[in-house]
Amino acid sequence: MRLVSQNGEFDVPYEIVALSRTGNIIKAYVPMVGEKGTIIARYSTNEKAQKAMKALHKVYAGMLFAQNVEMSDDDYEECIKMAARGFGIIKTMVNSPDMKFEPTNIVFRFPEDDEV
Structure with a gap:
């Protein structure tokens, strides 16, 4: 599965990335990019960021x-x-x-x- 950032400038295989949500920001940590992580999504509220992560989980788990x-x-x-x-x-x-x-x-x- 591929993950694409909100702005479309970051595209990475889900299998090699670690994601974290801190508040309203979702970051991707890719071994070749670095330890700071790359912001792939920013939302106006924590709740919206949580919903986006839940949507990702549903797509990945699929049926x-x-x-x-x-x-x-x-x-x-x-x-x-x-x-x-x-x-x-x-x-x-x-x-x-x-x-x-x-x-x-x-x-x-x-x-x-x-x-x-």
């Missing part, structure tokens, strides 16, 4: 429907190869030997103050 299926060792190996391409979903159809990998490109842009 996934999955069904367990029996598969051969060859099919299992193929799934592992597909999953190595990155974050995504491996789709199979019931009663079909076909499998397909679909990357999930989720982007969360912190909303503007008046959008919270």
